[in-house]
Amino acid sequence: MGLFDKLGLSLLDRSRTNPKPVPTPEDPQAVLAPVTGRPIALEDVSDPAFAEGLLGVGVGIQPAGDVAYAPVSGTVEADVKTRHALLIKAESGAEVLLHVGLDSVNLRGEGFRQLVRKGDAVRAGQPVLGFDRSLMTSRGLDDTVVVTVTNPDDFASVEVCCEGDVAAGSAVLRCVS
Secondary structure: OHHHHHOOOOOOHOOOOOOOOOOOOOOEEEEOOHHHHHEEHHHHHHOHOOOOOOOOOEEEEEOOOOOEEOOEEEEEEEEOOOEEEEEEEEEEEEEEEEEEEEEEHHOOOEEEEEEEOOOOOEEEOOOEEOOHHHHHOOOOHHHHHEEEEEEEEHEEEEEEOOOOOOOOOOOEEEOOO
């Protein structure tokens, strides 16, 4: 056990770098990739609540980095004390869930750095969560990042619109009115 472990500081807490926003398209119907990585169909995500669509329509992404960016512009409606998830109400009316890792709640917040709080206004592409992928892997957890629209019935359709690897800030879902 090192000094930082004894002090209860994670690698994320020691980081002196501040993530910069990623460029995003001006598309009010789009929900953007919160991370760069490989998309996974929601039904193929290993968490049944997501795979069965109980938490909305969306996509999973195997992340290549350790920062999640706001998938929409809007207001943070909910955060969790374990810092692994946010619900953002988009200006378009979409309620967008950003969830980092599967069963990551078991970390009880360790390895996560929440950069925004409930009530904060966010812009698409703004850094909102930092996370330690190596910690998740060492604990046997899946680091898949999931983004869903939890109120799909408020739209004519919510469609997955990505193929192949995605860059953070690129469109992955489209909410059609």
